[in-house]
Amino acid sequence: MAQGAVLANPRRVQWSLGGAVVGAASVGMAAPRVTVFPSARELGPALSRFVLAEAARAVGERGRFAVAVSGGSLVSLLAAALPEAGAREPEHPGAEWSRWILGFCDERLVPFESPDSTCGLYRKQLLSRISIPNNYVVAINPTLSVEEAADKYAERLRELFPGDNLPVFDLVILGIGPDGHTCSLFPDHPLLQEQIKIIAPISDSPKPPPKRITMTLPLLNAARCALFVVTGDSKAAVLKDILEGHHENPLPAARVRPVKGEVHWLIDEAAASKLTIKVDRPSL
Numbered sequence: 035m036a037q038g039a040v041l042a043n044p045r046r047v048q049w050s051l052g053g054a055v056v057g058a059a060s061v062g063m064a065a066p067r068v069t070v071f072p073s074a075r076e077l078g079p080a081l082s083r084f085v086l087a088e089a090a091r092a093v094g095e096r097g098r099f100a101v102a103v104s105g106g107s108l109v110s111l112l113a114a115a116l117p118e119a120g121a122r123e124p125e126h127p128g129a130e131w132s133r134w135i136l137g138f139c140d141e142r143l144v145p146f147e148s149p150d151s152t153c154g155l156y157r158k159q160l161l162s163r164i165s166i167p168n169n170y171v172v173a174i175n176p177t178l179s180v181e182e183a184a185d186k187y188a189e190r191l192r193e194l195f196p197g198d199n200l201p202v203f204d205l206v207i208l209g210i211g212p213d214g215h216t217c218s219l220f221p222d223h224p225l226l227q228e229q230i231k232i233i234a235p236i237s238d239s240p241k242p243p244p245k246r247i248t249m250t251l252p253l254l255n256a257a258r259c260a261l262f263v264v265t266g267d268s269k270a271a272v273l274k275d276i277l278e279g280h281h282e283n284p285l286p287a288a289r290v291r292p293v294k295g296e297v298h299w300l301i302d303e304a305a306a307s308k309l310t311i312k313v314d315r316p317s318l
């Protein structure tokens with residue numbers, strides 16, 4: 035059982051942050067669990083506890099932890115908290131980095147040296163401090179065309195998930211844009227209808243740079259757990275729409291509903307400011 039996780043019953047797992055339960059989920063239910071923190075400062079340690087608990091559960095059950103991460107502000111949030119948590123608890127079963135497979139929920143088609151490269155940023159800020167084996171960091175080949183890069187990425191994932199019809203990540207960690215995009219899946223984009231590809235190219239991303247590859251909804255919704263991390267008042271309106279709106283044409287982030295998995299939201303008070311639904315506020 036993942037350290038820090040208290041199994042209330044076979045269908046519920048609770049995550050603790052120094053004794054305070056920061057979230058709970060009924061395994062198999064898609065109902066999102068929303069946990070609100072005063073600011074990113076308090077959210078960071080809870081994020082690393084959550085990730086390490088998921089990692090411990092995966093390693094305990096399957097001997098490895100397959101996680102996919104997004105770009106943007108998530109990079110610095112993870113880099114600030116994860117290495118420190120791992121150093122604080124080197125025996126934590128989730129901190130056995132050699133058991134990790136790290137993929138990217140999306141990636142920009144730029145050289146790794148570019149400040150726009152998500153993998154480049156993770157290499158600099160996180161992977162220089164936690165030693166995931168290089169061949170288990172699934173990076174794109176940015177020298178290919180965006181179509182080829184997407185195909186090659188999908189091929190590599192299928193190699194790493196032999197026997198899975200769809201690669202099943204233990205955890206996908208997502209952000210949202212003010213327009214409700216997640217990964218590089220944008221509102222009203224044809225990619226939202228993609229049902230065959232697991233990784234798709236996009237050349238007209240409204241968020242620069244324009245050329246990217248992205249996980250598609252079938253792949254995201256095959257995950258065991260989807261975790262959204264959202265901070266800042268610029269996300270408050272769209273977050274209300276995603277969590278409380280009932281649309282014929284849901285925003286991309288609202289379409290992430292893992293078929294057999296959980297959805298969690300770790301957000302700060304600024305992003306939560308327009309919500310009326312029930313949320314958890316851990317006593318820190």
Ligand SMILES: O=C(O)[C@H](O)[C@@H](O)[C@H](O)[C@H](O)COP(=O)(O)O
Binds near residue numbers: 104
């Ligand atoms: O590489 C990217 O651009 C992302 O994967 C993207 O989907 C990001 O998660 C959101 O745009 C939120 O970004 P912020 O958290 O920086 O607002």
